[in-house]
Amino acid sequence: MLALQLTIAGVATGSVYALIALGIVLIYKCSGVVNFAQGAYAMLGAYITYFLLHLGLPSIVAVLAGMALMALAGMITERLILRRMLKAPIVSVMMVTLGLLIFLRAVCLAIWGPDQIAFPQIFPSGAIDFAGIFITYNYIAAFALASILNVGFLCFYRFTSLGLMQRCAADNSRAALAIGIHVSNQVSIAWAASAALAGLGGTLLATLGGLSLNISDIGLIAFPVIVVGGLDSLAGALIAGFLLGILEAFTEGILTPNLEEFLRSVSSIQSVGALQQVIPYALLVLMLLLRPQGIFGRRGTERV
């Protein structure tokens, strides 16, 4: 019973993580940039939506406007910063996105302060009783919305002509240029899309667990799992998101209490702390040693 409860909670948050992971993979596929600032986009999106809700906009308008603003933010980042760094060494690109992460966190800190804020209720409150397991509407709504967007985005990528151009640009940018695809614009679109997805993901995380600067941590925590899924695989990102959610739920629900009990009986260690933040990294180390290209990634992806 506990396992089922944990699985459901894990799948719900996992679907939101998948939204954020999708963005990281999208940017990596298209431009080879590893975006450590994705978590900051999620955080910024949540704060912007919060601000819009505070202005008195209806929920749906606020969420959509928040996504649109985030898309703009993503596009501006790409135009102003990343486009100028096409030839920069990989360490510089990583540092630039880390600098962006620090900057965005500081901006939110300056405007909204360090304390956790209760996020306004945008979904009806209450819970359904499903075979003895209580699931709040918040979780159901987050899962539904995230899933629709995940699937919607994959369909867009797979079946529309813009999606085709995206795939061309990601697959072989020179060939894409040769057949008349404006690759730089495609990269801009990828950044816009992934920032918008992350913004929505952040908003959903805020509805589940409150709004604070810590939402930005998800970018770095999600990272190992994305690598496990394969940095260049959208399907891998989806599965990675779910995996992270379930892993987190089970670590918190089962592993942590049992491990603490065991450690207390054999040593003076009282608490294992935020174990759920480390488990993904432990998984990553194993994975990198066994199968560096990830479960779904192509062999040869950036191993050299």
Next chain:
Amino acid sequence: MQMTMRSFFIGLALAIVFALIGYEANRFVAYMIYAVAISAIGALSLNLLIGFCGQITFAQGALVGVGAYAGGILGNAGWGGLSLLGAGVFGALVSMLVGLPALRLRGLYFAISTLAAQFILSYLFKILQPLTNGVSGLVIKPLSLFGRPVASDQEYAVICVALLFLSWAFIARVMQTNVGRAFLVVRESELVARGMGIDVSQTKLKAFLLSGFFAGLCGGLFAFTSRLANPEAFEIGLSVDQTAMIIVGGLGSLTGSIVGAAFVTLLPEAIERLGELLPSADLVSAFREMAFGILIVLFLLLEPRGLVALARRFGMRGESASSVTARLGTGVVQSGVAVSAQNRREA
């Protein structure tokens, strides 16, 4: 990275001047001098790894932490001056472990594996309570040298400047040996390195060993000067700070590491002074972080080769570090390519 007699004596003279200033000045100036010297040792160690050997790592903060805890625990156990050496040795050992994946992974994937090391180590600092005293932090007795505790900030300033000078001279010397030149070749191309008969794995491990030693030393000094090793001090933020130092100063430049460390360490102090005009402490820290973030982004966009290159551009005399390494690097690579091409023809 040529260390001529001239640059050696300039460094020595500067070290003596700063040590004297630190010894005579008030506590605050002494504090700033040792804070810069300690971060500079860390930045030198990181530049050795990223700038010279091309191994991107984000675990520097945790390695400094390993040094801090090792130094603190050994110092509390009464090891005296040897505890600083111990801090370096532990830093070196853990750094080798962190570097092990580099034998199989390269570039981005290796960087991510070091990110994993950073998170796992800083998690261990928190939960290994018997050793580290957990989140409340380990209280550390003052460093005792020659049977006498070093208590004043002025004395620490002298010690840190002296150790910074020794670290700088040592690393600069290493870069003139075959080991140092092998680092550069591995950075330029592992294939060429292999072609030249360099053992790439061994070279990488040597780089991790050396860099880890100085990271540990930096941590040990940090522990004794702040008298507290707290897990929060050694999180990913410290890795980012240290990387910012070598980027601001100049990748692959020893002088740049020291200049960058001074810049990144003193900037928050300056903003703190300006920040007294702001209404709240949160705003001050927000603005400090904002300035830091903007600084990183702007430097990478406008002057990716760092302050050293900027100084040269404005016609200041200085060690033209990156161009020296660049010249040296490409020179070696070109001869390496020639060698491997020749090998292929003969084969």
